[in-house]
Amino acid sequence: MSRIAPLSGFPEWSPAERVVESHILDTLRRTFELHGYAGIETRAVEPLDRLLAKGETSKEVYLLRRLQGADEPDEPDATSDRGTAGDTLGLHFDLTVPLARYVLENAGRLAFPFRRHQIQKVWRGERPQDGRYREFCQADIDVIGDGTLPFHYEVEMPLVIADAFARLRSIGVPAIRISVNNRKICQGFYQGIGLTDVDGTLRTVDKLDKIGPDAVGELLRAEQGATAEQAEAALALAAISGADTSVVDRVRALGVTNDLLEEGLGELARLIDAAMVRAPGVIVADLKIARGLDYYTGSVYETTLVGHEGLGSICSGGRYDSLATDGKRTYPGVGISVGVTRLVSRLLGAGLVTATRSVPSAVLVSVWHEDSRPRSEEIAAALRARGIPCEVAPTAAKLGKQIRFADRRGIPYVWFPAQDAAGTGEVKDIRSGDQQPADPSAWEPAAADLWPGVRAGDA
Incomplete structure (x- = not known):
């Protein structure tokens, strides 16, 4: 039989790696729900x-x-x-298009503002590379309004993400930096300096991190018809960043006046003021963040892992005013999406996070001989009835071999059934060697041992 070659871009995690992924997903889901986001799932x-x-x-x-078969129409x-x-x-290649359709189809049954989280696989037919896959998992949150949506939801989005990743720091996930901007600032500024192709300019400026300011300046002149002075002004705006509202003063110091620009600066100041209180040092204004997609109309967000900026954004999104509309009613929204597979691949590949064990079992119930297996199964059933995950040894091998079997799988406890019908047996912590009499109707493992956990790796 020929060797099966793996398919590039379709990751398959090992059981231990799945423990890490599941912990990340559970933390995100729990945080989203703590903030009032209800879960949905849409068709693929x-x-x-x-x-x-x-x-x-x-x-x-x-x-x-x-x-289609030959005999089918x-x-x-x-x-x-x-x-x-x-x-x-x-x-679907993201979860935003399905959300827009879902809102339109179910608007009569939804309560607005509609707060939803959605964690699903998506598929993109692009060239696989570090952090980019053809099949991957995203975790999204969005708030959708009916006709209007207050600005404070734009402030909420990055704060929820900051909260989620703060909860992941204890297991070795690096700190994050959430870069925020407001498309109104960019659009108003470009209009103020006389650039007419605002969307094209935004897409060009969005390439700054990839090709650098000199190349972006050349593209602005060649493709957007910018003069040397206009290109220089656009690059000067993009160079402004900071963790406090002094960024607003620095933009105004460039001498451009425009009503939309002022509206965007006011909104950005409100977001940064909230961030300085709720997530100091995590959320920063970065006016080169443009998000090249045309439908963004207000705040935009990009998130990177500190020390792993080369991976690119692991979480992005923004405000959109008319992504979902039926021609009569418009449903504005704001959302942000975590690239879970990209994040997990870096955590695993860099050895930043590891699972405490690869199997759910906290206990291996040993077997003295095959005739006594029913007794071992009874003990296992009693433990499971009390919510303690366990398994029975696969063979009645020597005890040392059964203990080594448990050790290889990371199972912390081995249960030795009593060899007489009246006894209950003993349980051994194979890490410390401590062994004590135990009753399956009362014994409890240490809380940290009950289920597989996740901890910082050795990297």
Whole structure:
């Protein structure tokens, strides 16, 4: 049989790695729910025309089709790729497009503002590389309004993320930096200096971290028709950053006046003021953060791991005023998305976080001989009935071999059944060697040993 080659871009974690991923997911979910976000799950597919309407032409959509037999009708249907874009189904490449559709379809049953979290797999047909996959997990939160949505939700978004990652610091996850900007600042400033292609300028400035200021300046002149003075002013705006509201004064010092610019500066100041109280040093203003997608209209966010900035953003999002609309009603929103797979891959690859054991079992119940296996199974059943995960030794090997089996799997305790019907047995902590008489109807493991945990690695 030929060797099976792995598929690039489709990660499959080991059991121990899954423990780490599950802990990250559980922490995110728990934090989101502490802030009042209700969980939903949407279907994995959307009509192709809906996926393409978002305008992310750089993202390759995986199409969904079924194999047709020779005797089946060859006609377009919901599972065929032979019809129009409206007939064709594609796997969703993010969770925002499904959310917009979900809100439109269920608006009559939702209470607004609608606060939701959603943790699901998504698929993108792009070239796999460090931190970029074809199949990966995202964890999103969004608040959707009906007609209007107050600005304070834009302040809330990065604070929720700061809270979630603060809870992950104890297991070895590095500190994060959430960079924030406001598209109104950029748009108002560009209008104020006379640049007409605002969206094109935003997309160009968004390339600063990838190609540098000189190349961005050349693109502004060549593609956006900017003069040397306009390009210099746009780059001067993008160079402003800071953790306090002095950034507002530095923008005003550039001498550009525009009503939209002033509105954006006021909103950014409100966000930074809140951040200085709730998450000091975590949230910073960075006016080169543009988020190249056209639908963002207010605050935008990008998050990096401190010391791992080369990985790129692990969490991003922003305000959008008209992503979801039925032509009569508009549902503005603000959201942010954690790239869970990108985050977990770096934590594992750099040895920053590790699982305490690879199996759920806290106890291995030993077997003296095969005839006594029913007694071992009874003990295991009694422990499980009390919520203690355990398993029974696979063979009645010598006790030393059974202990080594438990040790290899990270199981902390081995239970030795009594060899007479009247006794209850003893349990041994194989890490310390401590061994004590124990009753399966009353014994409890240490709280930290009950389930697999996650701790900082050796890196």
